[in-house]
Amino acid sequence: MSRFILRRLLGMVPFMALVSITCFGLIKLPPGDFATNYAASLAAGGETVSQATLLSMREQYGLDRPFLVQYWRWIDGVAHGNFGYSFQWQQPVSTLIWGRMGLTLLLSLAALLFTWAIAFPIGVYSAVHKYSVFDYVFTFLGMLGLAVPGFLLGLVLMYIGIAYFGEDLGGLFSHHYLNAPWSLGRVADLLRHIWVPMVILGTSGAASLIRVMRANLLDQLHQPYVETARAKGLSEFTLLLRYPIRIALNPFVSTLGWVLPNLVSGSVIISIVLNLQTAGPLLLQALLSQDQYLAGAFLLLLCLLTVIGTLVSDILLALLDPRIRMQ
Amino acid sequence: MPDAAANPAADGEIVLDVADLSTQFRAGSATLRAVERVSFQLRRGRTLCIVGESGSGKSMTARSILRIVPHPGRITSGAIRFTPQGGGGPCVDLATLPAKGRQIRAIRGRDIAMVFQEPMTSLSPIHRIGWQIGEALLAHGLATRREAMARAVALLRQVEIPDPESAVARYPFEFSGGMRQRAMIAMALACNPKVLIADEPTTALxxxxxxEILRLIARLQQAHGLAVLFITHDMGVVAQIADDVLVMYQGEVVERADVQTLFAAPQHPYTRKLLDSARRLGMAAPSARVPRPPAAPVLQVRGLSVTYPGERRFLRPSRPGVAAVRNLDLDLFEGENLGIVGESGSGKTTLGSALIRVLRPSAGRIDYTPREGGQLELAGADRAGLRRAHRQIRMVFQDPFASLNPRMTVGQCIGEPLLVNGLMHGAVLAARVGALLELVGLPAAAQTRYPHAFSGGQRQRIVIARALALDPRLIIADEPTSALDVTLRSQILDLLLALQPKLGLSFILISHDLGVIRYFCDRIAVMYRGEIVETGPAEALCGAPSHAYTRALLAAVPEADPARRNLIGVAG
Structure with missing residues (x-):
């Protein structure tokens, strides 16, 4: 097992090197660079900027160097923990990212827990009581949750909040606490706000997870080993928990790897609609303005999280299922 | 554990008395009567066999006793009186207990245990063997974890699993089918039950x-004084182990008798049919395949090897391949039926796939003599050569349910080889398909229907009609009767034998069932671990086998005669 993990970790090094080149190439792929974008955005505001300014800007940021040189300067910095400087925000990239990541992590974990708390019991109930009244009710609600886009649900909830409760549900903090230092009051304020995005982000996930859980469990419920266990005299509940549910979990674990990258890139639209200070909107903005070091750092983080997530789910799967462990 | 003391009832005492049991499945307005007024008694130390074909209700009878009938089935009438101590002991009617209640759960696994058919899937793939065996003890509060593990080791030793101390920590997928079934039996015996129900426990083996498993059950029965309910479709097995027999047909008991009487004087026509089928497969076909003058060879196989490629591994030497067929020689002569017999893993199916060149052999030659003369080497043949060969060599597969496309009509299935070879279409094709269907004993009008409308036996006839469509010279049949009930097996084989002289066919029949091979074939080749260990004329080989493996194989076939218990070694 430890050899397996070590081998996978070693394998990540060349893989991440390839990924970083690809990321950087992708960012540089659209025509123009940050300077042209900058000029364009100024021109849109009616201002002009001289060619000389742009040239000096390019020189200052190194945008006039060849691709490989730029890449090397960037990746060399990354290797030493320096992710570069955001042109747009005039701040170090690492400050920007870590500032956002904490809240993103919190929100995503909350949404994930919400998803699981809803989806597991309902999925199991629906499978065990297949075609019962409640199965149909949950199926209907699940389909509804899948079909309604998250941002629409967000808008509706915000409208209800304003119209009926007179409260702005957008954002993660109220105005008073937005830029305040952490305090008990700020935490309470966060808790008051976080449930809205949590529910919205969790709903579609829960809806699909209910379907997956139901289908997985239905496959297992009538397997001969369940009958064997029943013939042993186990109670239905113990039996269910110990055998079919345990085996139906495998597909879950193998998709766990996708949860981590979702922390960063998922729910961009919802975050914009709800005005959340999470990583998604920042990434989108960086890509749009060709803020190359910020965008590059995000993409690199995404890939790293994907690789780590896959590794974690592989390890979990091996722990759960001896058939995989023994291979 | 002192097993005798745990079962104070004397041998022959009634432990379980089933009276007028009916189990029905209701779906909407339709009612399926799975079990219809069935009565029988299980006695301590005796074995009752329930015999019948698929759908006869024998498995549902067993499940009704344990109250594990799947939804929406339920017991509609009757009593299941269970008297664990025998004689005057306390008695409980299992039919009246709630199916999910505490009372029936306390009996399941502890007093009445069950062994299921599929050793591959009846054990949880992700729990250790020892845990699965000990679980029943824990569930009934009969042991602590430590005691349960110790008992699991002892049980595995009882069922003759080598090195039981390390076997308890293994997973089912590390066991062979036979070992898994032994583990299943160990699991059933964990709590020293009074009644053992075995539902086709050896069919998949x-x-x-x-x-070996039958011997094991007989030995354990004697040691523990078990009442055994043994469900099977195989009359040979019945003859070997039964004390009493119940014949079921469409949910009802059509005959009951002790085993000697049943085999000596069967009363019901269905029983006679079952016995007849079983006995027919114990000898050569009555058409008495006369020895023919030496004919020209159709297929000459020399030095054939098939190797499954090994696994290529990153930064390590790759895993070596597996040689499924090794340096094999084989001849088939015109008009001959050659049987290839072997157990699972012997490479017989691989050989069949290589002969028809679905698989590419890794070495050797396959020389085929086409009907029009000349020679065609198949092992290295190109696409055109194979196309030519595939018009004359056809295949029949094991599972008639899986080998017909459910979205095509029977006519499309049968006509497809003619159509893709551009031989005929339209009305001519329909007429030909109709003629083929009549050839295999089905009405020509059947071609417009879909496969699901036909039973297993009829489907296999359709598959045969499809194989005959191109007027082949050689048919390779891989277990063509294994998925069928016994009474259908000889019918299908008789059909093939009747077609043979009409169509000038040669057959290669691949099977694990020596009875089927002996019935059908002129010559038999015995395969063992990828090699042919013995070849010879059918009767000579079965009468006087020279290779040790052939002898072992023959000795293991249960004889359909209770007076000659060749497996158990005790006269009935």
Whole structure:
């Protein structure tokens, strides 16, 4: 097992090197660079900027160097923990990212827990009581949750909040606490706000997870080993928990790897609609303005999280299922 | 554990008395009567066999006793009186207990245990063997974890699993089919039950393994004084182990008798049919395949090897391949039926796939003599050569349910080889398909229907009609009767034998069932671990086998005669 993990970790090094080149190439792929974008955005505001300014800007940021040189300067910095400087925000990239990541992590974990708390019991109930009244009710609600886009649900909830409760549900903090230092009051304020995005982000996930859980469990419920266990005299509940549910979990674990990258890139639209200070909107903005070091750092983080997530789910799967462990 | 003391009832005492049991499945307005007024008694130390074909209700009878009938089935009438101590002891009617209640759960696994058919899937794939065996003890509060593990080791030793101390920590997928079934039996015996229900426990196993498992059950029954309910479709097995027999047909008991009487004087026509089928497969076909003058060879196989490629591994030497067929020689002469017999893993199916060149052999030659003369080497043949060969060599597969496309009509299935070879279409094709269907004993009008409208036996006839469509010279049949009930097996084989002289066919029949091979074939080749260990004329080989493996194989076939218990070694 430890050899397996070590081998996978070693394998990540060349893989991440390839990924970083690809990321950087992708960012540089659209025509123009940050300077042209900058000029364009100024021109849109009616201002002009001289060619000389742009040239000096390019020189200052190194945008006039060849691709490989730029890449090397960037990746060399990354290797030493320096992710570069955001042109747009005039701040170090690492400050920007870590500032956002904490809240993103919190929100995503909350949404994930919400998803699981809803989806597991309902999925199991629906499978065990297949075609019962409640199965149909949950199926209907699940389909509804899948079909309604998250941002629409967000808008509706915000409208209800304003119209009926007179409260702005957008954002993660109220105005008073937005830029305040952490305090008990700020935490309470966060808790008051976080449930809205949590529910919205969790709903579609829960809806699909209910379907997956139901289908997985239905496959297992009538397997001969369940009958064997029943013939042993186990109670239905113990039996269910110990055998079919345990085996139906495998597909879950193998998709766990996708949860981590979702922390960063998922729910961009919802975050914009709800005005959340999470990583998604920042990434989108960086890509749009060709803020190359910020965008590059995000993409690199995404890939790293994907690789780590896959590794974690592989390890979990091996722990759960001896058939995989023994291979 | 002192097993005798745990079962104070004397041998022959009634432990379980089933009276007028009916189990029905209701779906909407339709009612399926799975079990219809069935009565029988299980006695301590005796074995009752329920015999019948698929759908006869024998498995549902067993499940009704344990109250594990799947939804929406339920017991509609009757009583299941269970008297664990025998004689005057306390008695409980299992039919009246709630199916999910505490009372019936306390009996399941502790007093009445069950062994299921599929050793591959009846054990949880992700729990250790020892845990699965000990679980029943824990569930009934009969042991602590430590005691349960110790008992699991002892049980595995009882069922003759080598090195039980390390076997308890293994997973089912590390066990062979026979070992898994032993583990299943160990699991059933964990709580020292009074009644053991075995639902086709040997059907999925090779004959030699089946013989070992039957011996094991007989030995354990004697040691523990178990009342055994043994469900099977195989009259040979019945003859070997039964004390009493119940014949079921479409949910009802059509005949009951002790085993000697049943085999000596069967009363019901269905029983006679079952016995007749079983006995017919014990000898050569009555058409008495006369020895023919030496004919020209159709197929000459020399030095054939098939190797499954090994696994290529990153930064390590790749895993070596597996040689499924090794340096094999084989001849088939015109008009001959050659049987290839072997157990699972012997490479017989691989050989069949290589002969028809679905698989590419890794070495050797396959020389085929086409009907029009000349020679065609198949092992290295190109696409055009194979196309030519595939018009004359056809294949029949094991599972008639899986080998017909459910979205095509029977006519499309049968006509497809003619159509893709551009031989005929339209009305001519329909007429030809109709003629083929009549040839295999089905009405020509059947071609417009879909496969699901036909039973297993009829489907296999359709598959045969499809194989005959191109007017082949050689048919390779891989277990063509294994998925069928016994009474259908000889019918299908008789059909093939009747077609043979009409169509000038040669057959290669691949099977694990020596009975089927002996019935059908002129010559038999015995395969063992990828090699042919013995070849010879059918009767000579079965009468005087020279290779040890052939002898073992023959000795393991249960004889359909209770007076000659070749497997158990005790006269009935």
């Amino acid at each position: 090779d004959v030699t393994t089946q013989a």
